Amino acid sequence: MNRKDDHLVYALKQENKINDFDRVRFVHHSIPSIGIEDVDFGTYIGKHKSNVPIYINAMTGGSKKAKEINQLLYQLALSFDIPFALGSFSNGLKDIKLLDTYMVYNNDDENRPIIMANIGADKTLEDAKKTIELLGVDVLQVHINAPQEMVMPEGERDFTSWSDHIKQMVLELDVDVIVKEVGFGMSKETVEKLKKLGVKMIDVGGRGGTDFVHIENQRRTYKMDYLENYGLSTVESLLEIKDISNIRVYASGGVRHAFDVVKSLALGAEAVGLSRFFLELVSTKTLEEAKRTTKELLLEIKEIMVLLNAKSLTDLRHKDLVYDLELMNYLSQRK
Template sequence: MSIRSERKEEHLKLAQMFFNKQKYNSFDQLHLLRPALPETKVDTQILGVEMFKKRVSAPFFINAMTGGSQESKVVNKALGHVAAKEKIALALGSASILAKEEDQLDSFYVARNEDPDGVLIININPETPVEATNKIIHELNADALQIHLNTVQEIAMPEGDRNFFWLDHIKALHDQIDLPIIIKEVGFGLDEATIHTLKNAGIEYFDIAGSGGTNFAQIENARNSRDVSYLEDLGLSTVVSALMAKKEDVNFIVSGGVRNPLDVLKGLVLGGQYVGISNVFLQEYNQNGVAGLEQFISAWKNELAALIAIYGQNSLASLPQIKKYYDLPLKNQIDQLL
């Protein structure tokens, strides 16, 4: 097994080890005002939405997690099956490994094979060559491309990169790739200045991936001979990052610490077009298998539709109209940063 594949499998194990579904985060400091007389009904049909020119059954999806090893092949096959069954989008973990290890293609392709017609998003690092990226897109018949920004993770990673001159690479990918491109953080949040710079470079979609969920500094610290735990608190909260994206008036995905359907609703109220969920779905699969994850996602749809009804709304488009307020610590951050 290569060093890259071994790292992929270590990440899966450590993500499970550190998983805490009840972890407190910025969603807990955001509150929505609910009308006691909503004059609505529960209707799961309103959850359907278009995503990269295809119809999906819900505005939330399985976000990037894994690929590039034998264990992740099993996981991606299961996730592809569930995505097809539940008609939701799936983003694969970083496929940059394929630029050097083409024999790992099947660990990604199994997901497309399970879900030949669904929305499939592939993920690469910003230095992946254009030619290799185009080949990956073609082989996986991808609908969109995520480019992840993970400087904190790289610094925490014992074998991580130390060169972060990425903007020109991103511009080259944008100019030469004929797919929607999403710039994605990995749990430390996109800041307003970065969003602004990339917006000016032509990027149209952003996945803010704020802090509050899986912490890759924590995961990499567990693999490190040195203690770099001080990196674990460098993240920008999901709520603040979402407000920055909204201020920049870009299309954005809310992810980072989404634990339940109420967090999904809050992400949509903040202005997110879609909401991405990673480790919660992964650990549900680990505990209860494919059938359990299918039931779990189906229940989330029903619960999200119920929440939309009790908050007095009857469409996804109207959700940002819901009044919201913040606990003082989060309000203080917002006042200082926005």
């Protein structure tokens, strides 16, 4: 089986019931003064307006199975106008015949949702230009995934080119560029460094959901299982960077339901990415059931916003949050 197909299988086997979102609570205020019709949860992905505050985050492409998954994910994206990130285009760059496993959308369709392509920071500016041209996307995600590379038997062992590649891409490309982690989170030092490279948008991609160390360990003979759970959680990452200005923050990693989405938004994210959630939906449910669940997810986000008396994402950002002791301990050590 190819690597991307392995990832689909092992990602679905992984279960993460508890994560750092459970360490965050809202202070409850008993008398909301708005109704659900008052809520507008629209946002922006880069310069593109999105009517929903979530996106389907990067997963797959490059095989027959990947194409089927992408087609189903795109049906959800199209039905609810949800921005949709394709999986890493590295296979497409190697073999143009695989283009149709990514291009499951029609660029001439005026109802097409925001589409994001995805490549690794090991790729050059030329690779990035080719990706954007071939796929006709609105946004480019550039993933940084050092822990995964280390555990991947065939992974990268030299990261000396990453910073330069990122710098060139943000400087030269016309589309919005989001630098994204893949489940290991981002420290404030990382984000300051990215800012120096010219990066304007990040997806903190934190720990708490899909763990690529665990996934890659399934593909190795000599397991590095001591590295499982490595990294910063999505909540820790958002708290790390909450005082950094002039950077647009997106969040993903371990988002299980509407409440995690709302907590991420309250912690400063402009939109929230879900991968495993949507992979499970399209892999285990009929398309009709998957649509019903997606509709319910969006409704529940609005309902929780009413409960918190937030008409918009800006209102949500001012909500009182409290953290448990373990999280407070982390924060006090990082002061």
